[in-house]
Amino acid sequence: MSKFKKKSGGGTPAISTASLPDIVFMLLFFFMVTTVMREVTLLVKNEKPFATEIKKLEKKNLVTYIYVGKPKKSLLTTYGSEPKIQLNDAFASLKDIKEFVFAERDEISEEEQNQMTVSIKADEEVKMGLISDIKQELRKAEALKINYSTRKGEVYDR
Amino acid sequence: MLFYISPKKGALGALFLCLIIWLYGMVFALFSIIHQIENSMKIKRLRPELNAGSMADIAFLLLVFFLVATTMNKDIGIQRKLPSTEKASAATISQKNILTVLVNSSDRILVNDEYLGISELKERAMGFIDNNGKAQCSYCKGSQKISSSDHPSKAVISLQNDRSTSYKTYVAVQNELTAAYNSLRNNLAVIKYSKAFVDLNKEQKREISNSYPMHISEAETMNLASN
Structure with missing residues (x-):
């Protein structure tokens, strides 16, 4: 009989989990690549209206966002309940928009500047005056391509 | 409205969790199979055990962070082109080629001076664009009324709104007008190429779009109440 005969014990042998991190890392890299961090913290209430005839905005680096809406509940006492414009992380006035658009346009490469889109993310309660x-x-800033940001859904029966 | 977003996110999270658990299962199954094969073939390799147990923890920590921070939603919406400031439209358009859509301060819609519900707007706009008053349009199916538009390329929808119109209604109206054009284009695409408009190639799309060019003119908003 062989000296090195394997002991035939019951039970399953221990499974090596050494490659588990590899799999987890694979997942991790997937999410790292696909993640888009929220660029701004919303200061305004932003419940977008519904629409059905919608298009996707494809190139994210060409899109500039303007948020419009009432200040959030926690900010109501300091800023009042009138709808306000939010550019980047702060409230802004109408006059700031031009400057903002120019600044954003400078960040886009020259050959793509004419494709710049401004997406207006307005709350559905905002009045059209604003x-x-x-x-x-x-129009004054010559940002003519705009997008009314919406949610997908029927416009009536609501 | 918070309800609208949260269940979707929850579903997404549950999906990922299921995926991870499933992957776990697969990995364990794979390893046990390999182990069994190794055992049956009597291969005994000498490998120094590296304690990589905590590596998974670290990776998981990062993974969970990115899972939470991920937003995969793409921005969607109705796209429009604003008129340039320099261009002054001096062209005169005869009254019958204009469909005036007016949204007043109490969000009611007036189309050529008569009240219309939002659900009727699409049909009305389609009838106007596709009217074919001069019978020169070969693909039109309109009722050829003399009082309505001559040709789709001549038809202009003039959208006016009050300063206190709500954005919600404005978007709804824009949406219905876009829907009118889209369904006309789609109808033509089906007749011409027996395909839906979205399935056409670029050239065909352009051709169909030129058959029904979108003319939505927006006057600057005014205070209708004071006029």
């Missing part, structure tokens, strides 16, 4: 003013400012 939106029209923003549109006028955008």
Whole structure:
């Protein structure tokens, strides 16, 4: 009989989990690559209206966002309940939009500057007066491609 | 409205969790199979055990962070082009080629001076664009009323709104008008190429779009109440 005969014990042998981190890392890299961090902290209430005839905005680096809405509940006492414009991380006035658009446009490479899109993310309760003013400012800044940001859903029966 | 977003996110999270658990299962199954094969073939390798147990913890920590921080939503919306400031439209358009859509301060819609519900707007706009008053449009199916538009390329929808119109209604109206054009284009695409508009190639899309060019003119908003 062989000296080195294997002991035939019952039970399953221990499983090596050494390659588990590899799998987890694979997942990790997937998420790291696909992650888009939220660029701004919202200061305004932002419940977008519903629409069905929507298009996706493909190139994220060409899109600039303007948030419009009432200040959030926690900020109501300091900023009042009138709808406000938010650019980047702060409230802004209408006059700031032009400057903001120019600054954002400078960050885009020259050959793609004409494809720049401004996405207006407005709350559904905002009145059109403010939106029209923003549109006028955008026209002055020659940012003519705009997008009314919406959610997907039927517009009536609500 | 918070309800609208949260269940989706929850579902997504559950999906990932399932995926991870499933992967676990697969890995364990794979290893046990390999082990069994090794045992049956009597291969005994000498490998120094490296304690990599905590590596998984670290990776998981990072993974969970990215899972939480991930937003995969793409921005969607209705796209429009604003008119340039320099261009002054001096062209005169005859009254019958204009469909005036007016949204007042109490969010009611007036189309050519008559009240219309939002659900009827699409049909109305389609009828106007596709009217074919001069019978020169070969692909149109309209009722050829003399009082309505001559040709789809001549038809202009003039959208006016009050300063206190709500954004919600404005987007709804924009949406319905876009829907009118889209369904006309789709109908033509089905007739011409027996395909849906979205399935056409670029050239065909352009051709169909030129058959029904979108003319939505927006006057600057005014205070309708004071006029």
